[in-house]
Amino acid sequence: MRLNCAIHDVVVSCARQFYSCSTSSRLTTHLSGRLCMLTPFKCVHKCGLLNSLEAVAPLEQQRYRAARKNARKRRPLTAAYDFQPIIGPYVVAIPLAESFDLSTVAKDSRLIEVYQPACVDEESDEGLHFVPKDQYIIDRESVREFFVFADGVVVFWGMENAERAQVLRCLERHVESEYDSRMVQEEIDTMPFALKDEGSTQISSDQLLLNVGKYERGHNSSFSILERYSFSHGMAASVKVAIWESQLSEQAEPLAATTKALSQGVIPWRRKEALKKTGQFSALRHSINLNCNLLNTDFYWEREELEHFYEMALRHFTVPRRLKLLNSRLDYCEDLVKLIDGMLSHRHASTLEWMIIILIIIEVIFEIWTFTDSAPTKVVICEEQPRATDD
Structure with a gap:
């Protein structure tokens, strides 16, 4: 009897905790598994566990519903539209x-x-x-x-x-x-x-x-x-622009850490890395503006009626706006790389200047040391010309 009462208390406490974060359907599923582990089916009926659960459930449901009424519902803006997926080719x-x-x-x-x-x-x-x-x-x-x-x-x-x-x-x-x-x-x-x-x-x-x-x-x-x-x-041009956007995002991702390092007074790159980044951004800009025929309209020069459909696709996928934004982002990335490259060049030139100054100082010190440390040379002046002697 004591065991059954203890089981009764445990299950009732579990029910109260579970109803605070779930519904009655989940409670039944959760407790059914717990009950099978705790006690046989006959013991459940003997100690009246099911009756206790039925008494606890309505109270917890009322508390849960009251809490939901007090919480303000957020309705997304897109809920105003009735989206129905189009089935077809x-x-x-x-x-x-x-x-x-x-x-x-x-x-x-x-x-x-x-x-x-x-x-x-x-x-x-x-x-x-x-x-x-x-x-x-x-x-x-x-x-x-x-x-x-x-x-x-x-x-x-x-x-x-x-x-x-x-x-x-x-x-x-x-x-x-x-x-x-x-x-x-x-x-x-x-x-x-x-x-x-x-x-x-x-x-x-x-x-x-x-x-x-x-x-x-x-x-x-x-x-x-x-x-x-x-x-x-036009649709092919749109997905091609999407590829360029993805490539630029991957190439520009390290720039966030670079700008953070610059704000702390540190230049995180070497000259080779700056040249590599410059080449990557230049190659991407070349692909966008010079090396892609999907943005070339020469095919429609004599087919104005077809150009309308091409431009319709470009407008629908906002290709002109995306291209403009892509080029502006490339401008920013290239400007940042040029800034870092200029800093590296200035640092390299400053290093060379200091090396030259140090070499000059070393040479001056060496000359001073040579002048002060060497003994004077004795000079003898002869008044008469030395005479030649006959053998």
Whole structure:
């Protein structure tokens, strides 16, 4: 009897503590496990433990509800919107590397066995268009294709994960300067799209609506393909900018400790490290402003109607603003590196000056020591010329 009463007290105290931070459903689960370890099922009924728990539970529930009423509920701003995920085909942009060798991609035996490659335009060699061959087409009314850009980005339209993975395995053999897999996974961008027969092609509620009804062949017409290429071009530029942002963040991360050291009067770098950082930031700026065709609009000089779709993608992904911010951050990083490099140069010049001063002092001391320590030389002056003697 004493054992049962002791068990009763233990369980009641556990119930009171547990109800202060949980609900009645969790209490039942927690205590059921504890009860099985403490005493057999028959003993539980004999000492009336279940009745005691039922009496304790309502009191603790009332206290818990009163505490919740007194606490002010915080409602996030986004709760005002009723988000409903869009289920449908997606556009997926994946940055794999700095660049692709498109000449070898177009000849890849594993790709051309399933897909038909084609250049987007005769005058442009910066992108390839792949569509499934006739025997591999599942639904002729849906879009299923992908674009490969020379700057290391591939954009899929309406392709499932398994099929995308197979294509990526083929493309990995033709990359140059492949990106880290973690970075690639973080910077993948997606957008749902849908085909319609009226209206204009636009982005509405984060969904791309493509009007294919105005073309005789629908989404298979050449101009419709060029529309999707233009949007893919802008989306590829967005993920490329995301890669640059990630690279800059990694390269600029050590600068926080550097500025902290400078505030304490310490220059933490050596000349070699400063030159290395200068080269990294200069290479990144070169890639952004001079070495990327995804931001080049030469393709649209004679195709103003297509440039609209390219600019629509850039505006949606805020690429111009991100580029401006990226360049301003690069300016700050380069200015800081130049400041440290100037300090190192000044310190090096100051060291040389002190070395020269010390050498001069040593030379003066040596001359003084030589003058004071040496004995005077005896000089004898002869009044007459020495006479020559005959042998």
